Amino acid sequence: MNKDAEVFDQIVKARRSIRIYDDQAPFDAEAVTRSLERALLSPNSSNLQLWEFYRVRSKEKKDELAKYCLGQKSASTAKELIVIVTRKDKWKERAEYVLKEAMKDFPQTTGRKEKLIIDYYKKIIPTLYFSDPIDIAGGLKKLFSTVGGAFQPIPREITATDMRIVVHKSTALAAQTFMLSMKAEGFDSCPMEGFDSRRVKQFLSLPRGAEICMIVSVGKAKEEGIYGKRVRVPKEDVIFEI
Ligand SMILES: Cc1cc2nc3c(=O)[nH]c(=O)nc-3n(C[C@H](O)[C@H](O)[C@H](O)COP(=O)(O)O)c2cc1C
Structure with a gap:
């Protein structure tokens, strides 16, 4: 050791x-x-x-x-x-902040890596975090992931409750640190x-x-x-x- x-x-x-x-x-x-x-x-x-x-x-x-x-x-x-x-509830403003900071390293926004980062924070994050009061969006996402997941590996924890767990997981890691x-x-x-x-x-x-x-x-x-x-x-x- x-x-x-x-x-x-x-x-x-x-x-x-x-x-x-x-x-x-x-x-x-x-x-x-x-x-x-x-x-x-x-x-x-x-x-x-x-x-x-x-x-x-x-x-x-x-x-x-x-x-x-x-x-x-x-x-x-x-x-x-x-x-x-x-x-x-602060997912939108934090995503904008993290994307803005990441983009400082990439003055041009046309490269492959830049596009991946922009897509991640502008498309994937909103898809994961958007929810309505009775989580109809979550039900639909679950349905798509169940159907899509029959053919390939796919994220399955995507309902509003799943995303609450995601956020608690990360926050608990900070508590441990x-x-x-x-x-x-x-x-x-x-x-x-x-x-x-x-x-x-x-x-x-x-x-x-x-x-x-x-x-x-x-x-x-x-x-x-x-x-x-x-x-x-x-x-x-x-x-x-x-
Ligand atoms: C999420 C979480 C919640 C806990 N809540 C309490 C609590 O409300 N009161 C308490 O006395 N201990 C609480 N604990 C402490 C655990 O009882 C403790 O970590 C466990 O018995 C192991 O003991 P150790 O931390 O001394 O190794 C909590 C621990 C965790 C991780």
């Missing part, structure tokens, strides 16, 4: 979900800033970056949000709470899905199209903040070679 892998191994093994944080331990808010900036470098579907991160730091706001996290101690004792939000980075900075975290999403959305004044992916608490762990030894199913049950 090389040096980088050794350090990474230590960080991954040291990260645990923390349910009680030490109120007295020093905390570096800049570590959160750096970790969020690293999270933004996470891989994500079509590079649309359909995520947002809301830092909740004041005692008053944290206390309110902790209530919406069903009173979990991981939330009520945290130094900060980071609400990680999906923004599938954030948590590992916090560990590397010497701090602890806990991802939480135990919350009242409607109240959290109201709390942040988020629009209908936004969804809460998870809320991550951060701080310095108290020894008793780790609930039990780490349990994982045997690797033979989940890692396969075919």
